[in-house]
Amino acid sequence: MKKLFAVTLGILTAFGGFVDIGDLVANAVVGSRFGLSLVWVVVVGIVGICLFAEMSGRIAAVSQRPVFDLVRERLGPRAGLVNLGASFFINALTLAAEIGGASLALELATGVNYLLWVPLVALVAWLVMWRVKFETMERIFGLMGLGLVVFLVALWKLGPDWGELAHQLTRPPQDEGLPTYFYYAIALLGGAMTPYEVFFFSSGGVEERWTSKDLVTERANVFVGFPLGGLLSIGIAACAATLFMPVEAVPDSLGQMVLPVAAGLGKVALGVVILGVFAATFGATLETALSSGYSLSQYFGWQWGKYVQPARAARFHVVVLAVTIVATALILTTIDPIMVTEYSLVFSAAALPLTYLPVLMIANDPDYMGDKVNGRFSNALGMVYMVLLLVVAVAAVPLMLATKAGQ
Amino acid sequence: MTEHARTLHARLHLLDRQVASTDEDRLICKVDDLEVRTGDGPFPYVTAILSGPLALGPRIGGVAGWLMAEVDRLFRDDPSGEPYRIAMGRVTEIGSAVRVAGQPRDLALERWLARNVVGRIPGAPRPEHEEDAATEPEALEAQEVAEGRARREDGETLRMSTLLARVVRDDSGNVVGNVVDVRLVQDGPLLDGVQLAFRLAGFVVARRRAGQLFGYERAHRDGHPALVAAVVRRLHGEIRYADWDEVASLGDGEVRLRVPWERLRMLDDL
Known part of the structure; x- marks a missing residue:
């Protein structure tokens, strides 16, 4: 019974914690411009993140080695350092976007300009990382993020033409060019498969002291929680497709992105969804900031993690603090957080093979995994994704330049 | 030669692995390099794990490697220029991590930050006396470093990465x-x-x-x-x-x- 409770709680946390500012922005924009014609990408992304997270979580449980240990170990110090630089940069960019997102949610709730909320959000986030226990932290914001489920209810209440939505699945709109279509496909993939999610998931496994016995929990989180989160992403896109596409509007602020909820369910639901957005982005703020510390510490072999006293992991905590300050400063320059999010998504997608390859290799290494190595199915799928991610990585930045970031 | 002697590959099984302490659950460093003794007996053999920026920097090379070593110099108490060293005899296990016996001291940057930054933020327990109790005295580290230097000056050692x-x-x-x-x-x-x-x-x-x-x-x-x-x-x-x-x-x-x-x-x- 206790086990069942733990598994359920884990699933709900993974579910509520799945959507972050990246998923929200990408799905709302794509839904309004392309209808549901890019839903297949979300599905591909969900399968990919399940595969990727399951492997890295399994490695963490069996060998206690988180992702960046593996990167350094398999790629060596030089390629590992390049990888670290890229991952750290993307993490910091995503962190800035999440801080911006949480502040925008507070602006929606209070009417006070988001820039005034930015320092407060950053300070509270840092205090949480400094003092609150890892599991408590993860649970609270994961569960609060379930507020986003009202998107699904709102969709039902909006009463869309389901036949028309189904029709959109296979029919991209004619007025959008193919490069733009694929550019947004990459952004969506970057939203579903963000590298920090994997850093955080595997390091979290070590923080929570997973062993081989916890593989059931780990798999339940991944195989049930993540797809539910993906369903939520699709719901957000469908809401946008229903409300914005007929009038040819593209939501370019957080307020407009949650508008379908207000239109479908009224004020109370709007309050719930704003709380959900805040929890999701604030939770992701913690995850990205910690992931910056995780990746750097794991590359250099420093003591990291919240399972030891801060003074025992001084370098780790200094990195977390420093990256939070830098990201806050970036958002305070009044740069548009939504735009930062869009760029971070594309870079995330481009950087995926860097971390994916070492994980795929170690998941096959019996020195690490004993009899818990990848099966044939995981490997076959793993190779398909390896090729796919390489194609995406090569195409991402040229497409961004060619389409002027999806204009 | 015994038939069942353990066989490893330096790069695949040792270099770049995490070093952790056996006695307490603590991460210490990476195997940034290995010290190999050459002038003693028929075969060269591995004598120590080298770590920290002074071991990693030369492996990375270029501006990044130089910068790493210079930053480290700022935080070091002793300007010996020898990397952090753990004698191979202390290794108890080589697996997904390399485990070593005892409680080796933290590296210079960690000690400096714990004392001067993290230890000063409210809510952090003071690390100083605790560190002294839990980890080995400075003398032992100095001894390790001195031994590494002596070996190197004899021209009897080289680094695995070379x-x-x-x-x-x-x-x-x-x-x-x-x-x-x-x-x-x-x-x-x-x-x-x-x-x-x-x-x-x-x-x-x-x-x-x-x-x-x-x-x-x-x-x-x-x-x-x-x-x-x-x-x-x-x-x-x-x-x-x-x-x-x-x-x-x-x-x-x-x-x-x-x-x-x-x-x-x-x-x-x-």
Whole structure:
């Protein structure tokens, strides 16, 4: 019974914690411009993140080695350092976007300009990382993020033409060019498969002291929680497709992105969804900031993690603090957080093979995994994704330049 | 030589692994490099794990490596220029992490930040007295460093990383390939009276130089993603193994063989 409770709680946390500012922005924009014609990408992304997270979580449980240990170990110090630089940069960019997102949610709730909320959000986030226990932290914001489920209810209440939505699945709109279509496909993939999610998931496994016995929990989180989160992403896109596409509007602020909820369910639901957005982005703020510390510490072999006293992991905590300050400063320059999010998504997608390859290799290494190595199915799928991610990585930045970031 | 001596590959199993303490659950450093003793007995053998920016910096090289070493210098109490060192005799386990006995001191930057930054933020327990109680005295670290320096000044040691990527020439002086990994066998001299040292048993040599082998040179093992394995093997061309008996000398930053390339065993045959 206790086990069942733990598994359920884990699933709900993974579910509520799945959507972050990246998923929200990408799905709302794509839904309004392309209808549901890019839903297949979300599905591909969900399968990919399940595969990727399951492997890295399994490695963490069996060998206690988180992702960046593996990167350094398999790629060596030089390629590992390049990888670290890229991952750290993307993490910091995503962190800035999440801080911006949480502040925008507070602006929606209070009417006070988001820039005034930015320092407060950053300070509270840092205090949480400094003092609150890892599991408590993860649970609270994961569960609060379930507020986003009202998107699904709102969709039902909006009463869309389901036949028309189904029709959109296979029919991209004619007025959008193919490069733009694929550019947004990459952004969506970057939203579903963000590298920090994997850093955080595997390091979290070590923080929570997973062993081989916890593989059931780990798999339940991944195989049930993540797809539910993906369903939520699709719901957000469908809401946008229903409300914005007929009038040819593209939501370019957080307020407009949650508008379908207000239109479908009224004020109370709007309050719930704003709380959900805040929890999701604030939770992701913690995850990205910690992931910056995780990746750097794991590359250099420093003591990291919240399972030891801060003074025992001084370098780790200094990195977390420093990256939070830098990201806050970036958002305070009044740069548009939504735009930062869009760029971070594309870079995330481009950087995926860097971390994916070492994980795929170690998941096959019996020195690490004993009899818990990848099966044939995981490997076959793993190779398909390896090729796919390489194609995406090569195409991402040229497409961004060619389409002027999806204009 | 004992038949069951443990065999490892330096790059695949040791370099870049996490070092953790056995006595307490603490991460200490990475195996940034290995100290190899050459002037003692018939085989070179591994004497210590080297770590910190002064070990990693030279491996990375360029501006990044230099910067790393310079930053480290700012936070060090002693300007010895020797990297952080853990004697190989203290290693208790080599697995997904390398575990060492005792409670080695933290590296300089960690100590400095714990004292001057993190220790001053409200809510952090003061680390100082706790550190003294939990970890070994400074003297022991100094002893390690001094030993490392003495060995180096004798000209008897080299770093494992300088063996990797060396050009290999055959008996007639033609370049035949590059070292991609170093095979170690645990039947060397007794270290600190507790365990046998890993001696250098031979070199894995690849025709073409194409980065790391990721372990794919080891005989066909089940479960490797076939495509990755195929690509890696393709990139490296033919891979052979040069036993220490087939090596003439290690001079001039090269490895000189006694025999022609064709006489070396194929790696798959091992």
